[in-house]
Amino acid sequence: MPMGGTGGELRFLDPAVIARIGSMELKARTVVEGFLAGLHRSPFKGFSVEFAEYRQYVPGDDLSTIDWKVYARSDRYYVKKFDEETNVECHVLLDVSGSMGYGSASVTKLAYGSFLAASLAYLMHRQRDAVGFMAFDDDIVTHLAASARPGHLRSVLLALDQVSLGRRSNVAKPLHQLADALTKRGIVVLLSDLLDEPDRIIQGLKHLRFRGADVVVFHLLDDDELSFPFERLTRFCDLETTDEVMAAPLEVRNHYLREIGSLVSRYKRELRLVGIDYQLVKTSKPLDFALMRYLSTRSRRH
Amino acid sequence: MFGMAFLMPAFLAGLVAAALPVLLHLLKRDAAARRNFSAVFLIKRTPVEQTGQRRLRELILLALRVTALALLALAFARPYLTGVVAGTGGGLTVVAIDRSFSMSGPGQFDRARELASDAVRAVRLGERVAVVVFDETAVLLSEPSPERQQALAAIEGLSVGWRATRYRVGLGRAAEVIGAQTGRIVVVTDLQRSGWVAGGQGVVPDRIAVEVTAVESPVGNLAVTAVKSGALDTRASILNGGATARLATLRLLVDGAEVDRTMVTVPAGVSSEVVFPVVLPQHGEASVVVEDGEGYEADDARHLLLVPQEALKVVLVTSSGDSSTEAFYLDQALRVAGAVNQFEIVQTAAVRLSLTLAQVDASPPAVLLLTSRGLDRRGLAALEAHTRAGGGVLIVAGPDMEPVTLSGLGGVGKSVPVNDVERPMDQRLVPADGRHPIFKALGQRLGNLAQVRYGRIRVLDAGQDGRVLARFSDGGAALVEYGLKSGRLLVFGSDLDDAWNDFPRHPMFVPFVHEMLKYLSGNRREQREWLVGDGPAASVSLPGFTALADSQRVAINVDRAESDPARMSVEEFGARVAQLRGAVNAATPEASDDQERGQGYWRYGLGLMALALAAESLLGSRMD
Structure with missing residues (x-):
């Protein structure tokens, strides 16, 4: 069982279960609280923002974690654990292009991405990070600037609750726009199926990275897109264009799998070369997997 | 079709x-299912x-x-093709023309040609036709072809032969030409009854129709069927095949010159013997000719080659040298007067065998060894030399033969393994190989050998070199031939003088002994009379006198059975033709091959x- 959580806790991280929960806020809360409930027994214990404690310094502790105020008062070294962070701008970018509307099960990529975005926003807000949100297809559909104000999370979750499928993908365009707009270093989380021109997407992400942002890419793909399980002769209709192609899945499967495999491999290879966290996320997997990935990236900023 | x-x-x-x-x-x-999908552009990249x-x-x-x-x-x-081969269209008609000499009556064969030509012309346009002629053999005269002129030309150039009718051969060849197809055979014949030999019948597949176009037979026919030269006269047999008695005039010719002429009335349907009070010379060519303007020309003459009979010399070896007492039956068998085979008996005692053989100046005679008593080393050496010179030896392992001596018969190059075991049993003799010259010459009488009762027999061990020609009914060897480089050696496992069996009192005794001695003599007596197309005269197509390849002159006659013009009805002919379902005449392997190819x-x-x-x-x- 991942992260040491109990079965009951993880049940609430299942995207199919989350999808049945009413509001986006409640969904996010369910995901994050469930995630954190398991996290207390995990190695990532130190990132809970609800708990803080001091303990006496022991050789080997990071000197940056020593609370010098306490030292001034008590003349003893104490290490500050779980202190709150409020100075990171987090931008959640959600792809709402037509291709995100595909879902083989009860959850589409867009829904999964929404849950994940909401959860991340909730988690970020809980950590006192400034949360920004952007929904895009071939252009920016919704944009909420990063803010740590108490009511901002509700705005973000409301925006997420109202996202709908857009038009064709153009992932690179909002990336460049965001990169140009960034005023301070922060974390950019991209939630997209990346079914667009890889060169342009990678260029856009590199632009963000160039602007000093830590970038986390969640590559959302449906199981069908990864395994191509179809058998009967099918007329495949593109979700973003009017393109149609008749194909016998048994005939094209091998080549398709090679294509999708090389696409994923390319993202993984080229993004990691420039220090971008890339994570392939299957929409059938629990959401905690993606949250854990974010926290891992977040931890590197301390 | x-x-x-x-x-x-x-x-x-x-x-x-x-x-x-x-x-x-x-x-x-x-119908192809319709499905929305996100990564269509990846599918489109697939080189489907x-x-x-x-x-x-x-x-x-x-x-x-x-x-x-x-x-x-x-x-x-x-599958198999019925009708003709693809592309040629139509069926196949084979016109089978009887050209035996029974078709040689006045105007008979001309009529046959007319009927055959009519049959060819009657073939429907597009169908193929072939022409087969037959007597004792059958020849495809015109290959299957839709061209009628080819068949008509073949028929026009056809002439009658000198051989006998064999319907089975003709039908078989015609069926073979038709092969696995469907077709019909038109037989142009005089419906001569003797054309079906010994109750034989023709077999054609049921997909082949057989039709008969009959040619009239001559009203009567006179034929000379035999000529025999006697010590006092010359006799001839004449057959009247007609329905009324005929007055026949016969002439006796010697070397082409008429030496006698006689007239005789021959009743209808019977043979009569005509006696010429003429003693024929020892050398020459004699013919008896009958004047017959109605019947077949080929059987109007019978030819006889006059050659002196050379007696075969036989050395009879007994204990005392008196074969008239010690080998009475054998002696009498060899002295049969008027027999076809003449023997000159040389009697000798076993002790004088070497001397006797040395004195015989003729070609190596047959030696009939009836005893071993007195047979010394010189005698054995003489036997060895005799066989080496190509002579033949018959050892009769009867009561006078001592087994020990026989076992040491190294003089003939072989140790003849005859032991002294005698079995007093009621045995019969059965030929092991009816094709051996001794038994083949006996013909249909061969089965009579089994009537002889053998009270005592000698156990013979054929060994590896011996070939068992006849066995006793218990399986033991009765007549063994031992292979020699030259000469011949036979061993008979019982007595030939009425001591151990009753063979000498059976009719088969004389011919059996004669054939054995002829075989031992190497069949030096040559046959001087042949039928047209038979034996060494196979290439001779005309009756008369001719010289064979070895310059030996022979007389050539026609088959006397063909001289009988007795006819049968078309229904009788049809009854003799067995039409088997799916069968191709199995008479020839070629027919089987054709059938196999067709299927x-x-x-x-x-x-x-x-x-x-x-x-x-x-x-x-x-x-x-």
Whole structure:
């Protein structure tokens, strides 16, 4: 069982279960609280923002974690654990292009991405990070600037609750726009199926990275897109264009799998070369997997 | 009519299986499902063939599978072509013309040619026709062809032969020409009854119709059927094959010159003997000719070559040298007056054998060794020299033969393993190989040998070199021939003088002894009379006198059975033709081969099926 959580806790991280929960806020809360409930027994214990404690310094502790105020008062070294962070701008970018509307099960990529975005926003807000949100297809559909104000999370979750499928993908365009707009270093989380021109997407992400942002890419793909399980002769209709192609899945499967495999491999290879966290996320997997990935990236900023 | 039939039509039910791929194709065929998908551009990058191309290839695959299954079913059904071969159209008619000398009556063969030509002309346009002529042999005169002129020209140039009628041969050849097709045989013949030999019958497949076009026979026929030279006169047999008595004039010719002439009235349908009070010379050529203006020309003369009879010399070896007492029956058998085979007996005692053999100045005689008493080393050496010179020896292992001495008969190059075991049993003699010259010469009388009762026999061990020619009824060897480099050695496992068996008192004794001695003598007496086309005179097509390849003159006569013009009805003829379902006349291996070839289309079916499957595999693997 991942992260040491109990079965009951993880049940609430299942995207199919989350999808049945009413509001986006409640969904996010369910995901994050469930995630954190398991996290207390995990190695990532130190990132809970609800708990803080001091303990006496022991050789080997990071000197940056020593609370010098306490030292001034008590003349003893104490290490500050779980202190709150409020100075990171987090931008959640959600792809709402037509291709995100595909879902083989009860959850589409867009829904999964929404849950994940909401959860991340909730988690970020809980950590006192400034949360920004952007929904895009071939252009920016919704944009909420990063803010740590108490009511901002509700705005973000409301925006997420109202996202709908857009038009064709153009992932690179909002990336460049965001990169140009960034005023301070922060974390950019991209939630997209990346079914667009890889060169342009990678260029856009590199632009963000160039602007000093830590970038986390969640590559959302449906199981069908990864395994191509179809058998009967099918007329495949593109979700973003009017393109149609008749194909016998048994005939094209091998080549398709090679294509999708090389696409994923390319993202993984080229993004990691420039220090971008890339994570392939299957929409059938629990959401905690993606949250854990974010926290891992977040931890590197301390 | 051209068509196709099947030997095993039940297998055609397998064609239903050919519908299976179509059925599966139809069942599995459905409209392409429509599905929204996100990564269509990745699918489009796949180098998949266009749907139209794929559909075409699938249809080709389907056709190949159906074809393979259909070919399999057809191959098992064993197809064959009925009618003519494809492309030529029509059936095949074979006109079989009887050209035996029974067709040589006045105007008879001209009429036969007319009827045959009519039969050719009656063949429908587009159908093929062939011409076969037959007597004792059958020849394809005109190959199957739709060109009637070819057949008509062949018939026009045809002439009557000198041999006898054999319907079975003619029908067999005609059926062979038709092969596995359908067709008909038109037999142009005089319906001579003797054309069916010894109750024989012709066999043709039921797909071949047999029609008879009859030629009238002559009203009567006089034939000289035999000529015999006697010590006091010359006798001839004359047959009147007509329905009324005939007054016949016969002439006796010697070396072409008439030496006597006589007239005789021959009753209808019988043979009469005519006596010429003429003693023929020892050398020359004699012929008896009858004047017959109504019947066949070929049998109007009978020819006889006059050659002195050379007696075969036989050395009879007994204990005392007096064969008239010690080998009475054998002695009498060799002295039969008037027999075809004449023997000159040289009596000798075993003790004087070497001397006797040395004194015989003629070609190596046959030695009949009846005893071993007195046979010394010189005698054995003389026997060895005798066989080495090509002579023959018959050892009669009777009561006078001592087994020990025989076992040491190294003088003939072999140790003859005759022991002294005697079995007082009621045994019969059975030939082991009826084709051996001794038994073959006995002909149909061969079975009479089994009537002889053997009270005592000698156990013979043929060993590796011995060939058992006859056995006793208990399986033991009765007559053994031992292989020698030259000469011949026979051992008879019992007595030939009425001591251990009653053989000498049976009619078969004399011919059996004569044939054995003839065989031992190497059959030096040459046959001087042959039938047209038989034996060494096979290339001789005319009766009369002729010289063979070795310059030896022989008399050539016609088959006397053909001289009988007795006819049968068309119905009787038809009753002799057995039409077997699906059978091709099995008389000749060529016919069987033709039949096999005609029914061998299943091989092509299987070959094509293999090709279809190979193509299907190739195409299928490329689609994967």
